[in-house]
Structures are given as structure tokens and as C-alpha cells.
Amino acid sequence: MTSLTLFVALTYADAEHWPALVRRARELGAAAAVLQGEGPSLADRLSRLSGEGVTAVHLVGVTFGAHGVPASWIGRVARWWLAVGEREMTVLFSPDAVRGLPSALPSADGLRPLVPREGGLTNPTWQDAPPVRCHLLVCRGPRCTAKGAERVIDALGAELYARGMLDDEVLLTQTGCLFPCNRAPVVAVQPDMVWHGPLRAEDVPAFVDELVSGERTLRALTTGPGEPAARPGIP
Ligand code: FES
Secondary structure, eight states: OOEEEEEEEOSGGGGGGHHHHHHHHHHTTOEEEESSSSSOBHHHHHHHHHHTTOOEEEEEEEEOSSSOOOTHHHHHHHHHHHHHHTOOOEEEEEEEEEESSOSSOOOOTTOOOOOOOGGGGOOGGGSSOOOOSEEEEEEOSHHHHHTTHHHHHHHHHHHHHHTTOBTTTEEEEEESOOSOGGGOSOEEEETTTEEEOSOOGGGHHHHHHHHHHOOOOSOBOBSSTTOOBOOOSOO
């Protein structure tokens, strides 16, 4: 039996640590994948390892941010992967994620192989788009990330959660470059087709007030002083 530890980065924010995680995995004789965002997906990495003759994998979540994604999603994805491909691989899963770069291979003692299950990635309540008021797209492109986008999305999440709006009235999503990079950090409001920037963490309470009131008062992108909000896209 050929076995391997596979470290799985849990969040989008972990992407900036991805090169270091890959290096550390190699040093430890392990491999790495991502649960979401850019990088080799967990399912693709498992398929590749299976094709290379690996017959047993120990999955370990890794996260670097303060706001984690439940590591249980690793188990769900792996069970689904086992089920849809009728795979022979033995997959073990550590329910506790490692915080920061792993310093050693975690023990797999006491872990039982995952049982294939196809339905773990679907749910009757995930069938339709939610009836939200708007969708905020927070740019995590290189310019916006350098200028504080991570703090912006943390502040937006906290403010919307505190007001009971997160996911019920407002969806919050991280994206790649939204194009008006000179205005970083940039947040776009859809379906309004309005881009805001720079929007800093300290601006967030006023920005959410604006969303609630429907009045545009704060740093909507304009083509010049006093001019109406631009509609970027077709010049
Ligand atoms: S990097 Fe954010 S708009 Fe381009």
C-alpha cells in the first residue's frame, strides 16, 4: 500500500500562503490541495494520486485565517469523490484542522476510512438562489488585496452579521480583479452595477447604512467630481 498525507487549504484567504504550504508539504513528504479557490482542487488531487498508484490518503485541513471554514467539508468532498468514481482508495480524515504551516505529519491513529457518500454536496435548501436584496463582490485581486481587501471583507462580514443581514439580505463573495484597480480596495454591488472604491474597513458601517437606506452617498465610482455613478463596462 502506498500512502500519503494530503494537506488541504480551507479558505480563499489561505491562497496567499499556498506556495509556503506546497513547500512544507514537500519537505514532509506530503502533498497539498485546496478546498476552494485557486489551486489544485481536493477532488482533482485525489484523482491524480489515485492514478499515480497511491492507495491510502490521510486528509488534513490547514487554515491561516481567523475565520475558518469547517474542516468537515473536506470529509464531504472526499466521500462524494469516493462515491461517484467507485474508487478503491482508503481515505482517512482528521476532523481538526492545523492552524498555520504544519510542522510535522499529523497522526492518523484511530481514524477510520471514510465511507463513500454521493449526497454530501447537495441539500434541498440549496436548490434556488436566495431572495436577497443585493450581492456584494469584494475584490481579492492583487491590487485590492495589497491595499486591505482582507480587512474590508472581514469588516463587511462582521457588520452584516451584527445587523442580521448576512446571507438573509446580503450575499458576500470574494472575487478576482473587478477592473477599476486604481480605486482599490474595490467592492461591487449587484444587481445595481455600481462599483465602490476605495472602500476601507473603517468605511464599512457607513457603506452598510447606504445599502439599507438605498441612498448612494459613499464613494460610488464617478467619472469626475459631482458626476453620477459610473456604469463601468462598455465605454
Ligand atoms: S485588483 Fe481589485 S479591482 Fe483590480
